[in-house]
Amino acid sequence: MPIPSDIYEEKKISSSKGKWKNGLVIFLFIAPALFIYLLYVVYPIIATFEYSFHTWTTAGEKMFVGLENYANLFADPVFWTSLKNNIWVVLTSVFIQIPLGLIMALLLVSPIKGIRFFNSVYFLPFLVSTVATGMLWVFMFDPLNGIMSQIVSIFGIENIFWLSAPETAMLSILFVVVWQGAPFYMILLRSAIVGIPEELYEAAKIDGASSWQNFKHITLPLLMPTIVTSSILAIVGSLKAFDLFFVMTEGGPNGATEIMGTFMFKQVFMNYNTGYASAIAFVMFFIALTVTIVIQSINSSKRRKEML
């Protein structure tokens, strides 16, 4: 989600400054949104930061402990496992979900009949809520009565305990992440492909270009901005992952599918480690912020280069 700094630059010129002199009027327009936003987003983040330097005694007393929560966190192997798993989600999203979405999008603009039908059906997984999706796939991955075991048994593979074996649990959930998310990138990419001017392909046709050449030299380069946007969405979205993991495994077996979201949640609402959980939450916030700043600076330096 690139923040367009240019919206403002462009509009400055035609500003109607004089008519907004009344500061109170402006304030009244912005106030309701700002109030709720400060109350439910800004204040809680600051409070989380403050909590992360404290611990609560069993009597409910708040005690300052300095950086202890952070020191414990960085020494906690579960934290590193969950960070690693979050990175797996990011990589899966960018390198499997998006390419799969692209293939589906290309199919939907190819010369086959029934495009509308294919389009609707391909999109269905995205419409099922994440909680429902997680539950559905728990059954699909059932070792006894699940279709996934049925499928691999064709190849002579038996007794796979998909979600309850540490070796397969993460892969199984990532499979569902792809199943659910790919259609979203499909519609983003399809609308970008439809926007490519037909003339470009006609010119290429005269030059005798093959469809692969067309794809490589016309479609793909023109899709790059959408692919970049999709990747940013995928990265930011992956950092927020929670629902599927919580519903399917709650981070188990034995922490194999722990991600930062489930780790933080369990620390506060199951182990009542408010201070420690706040430290995890703040690290999550910090990572999201860093990623945002990095993406933003890449974006703006690219824009500057284009202007030169």
Add this chain to the structure above:
Amino acid sequence: MVMKKVGLYILAIVFLIYAAYPIVYLISTSLKSQPAFFESPFSLFTHFTLDNYVAVIQQGLLVNFLNSIIVSVISVFVVMLIASLASYPLSRMKFKLNRAVFLLFIVGMMLPVHATLIPIFRFSNSIGIYDSLVAIIGPYIAFALPISIFILTQFMSEIPKSLEESAMMDGANKLKIFFHIILPMTRPALMTVFIYNFIHIWNEFIFALVLISNNENMTLPLGLRNFFGEYSTNVPAVMAAISLASIPMLLAYIFTQEKVTKGLTDGAVKG
């Protein structure tokens, strides 16, 4: 050429099965009795009983359904109103503070909700709204604001100034101009905001999980998970619950397909 076409159809059908099979299996299983399921777990549409649906409704999932409707409708309409109110001056003025406020809102798009969970939980407890629909409506509105303000400011900044100026001549004040000129013209963007937020709020899970404890106050995703926890051995019944929870969204999509696609695409690309 023919070979290539055949290849395309094969690929298209492979994806069709990949996307649709789980959903077909879901609906088919929800129509089986429990013994029928254990007898033939993979047979599709061999049994047709609505008993599971009756059982699910008797377990109170309709209450969760109703809660989801109340929460989604209220949150989305409040967001549409206050986000467009805020977007109007944000799209029109140029002073520095304005840009800072805009950025403050926009940064919210990136934030993991986890960074706000504990304080919101404590705050909701201390003011006595914990375990009520009011408790989740607040965060839903707050977290929908960034994307909404982003889409709306962008759209409003393209509405020509001349329209407002002539109304100003007739003595209309800002509020009048907002409701009579700006808001009607912003309708396409409001549609995007509506669809994008409705889908997200309808499916929201973690705030509901943290802020609600009684079944009668749960929204659908939470009620669904609760049902799953209690009846996980009764596969067809859980499948019926999942179907019941998913069918409205699937139906809504079938009837408003283009709008949903556009709403999501605009929401994502512009955001």
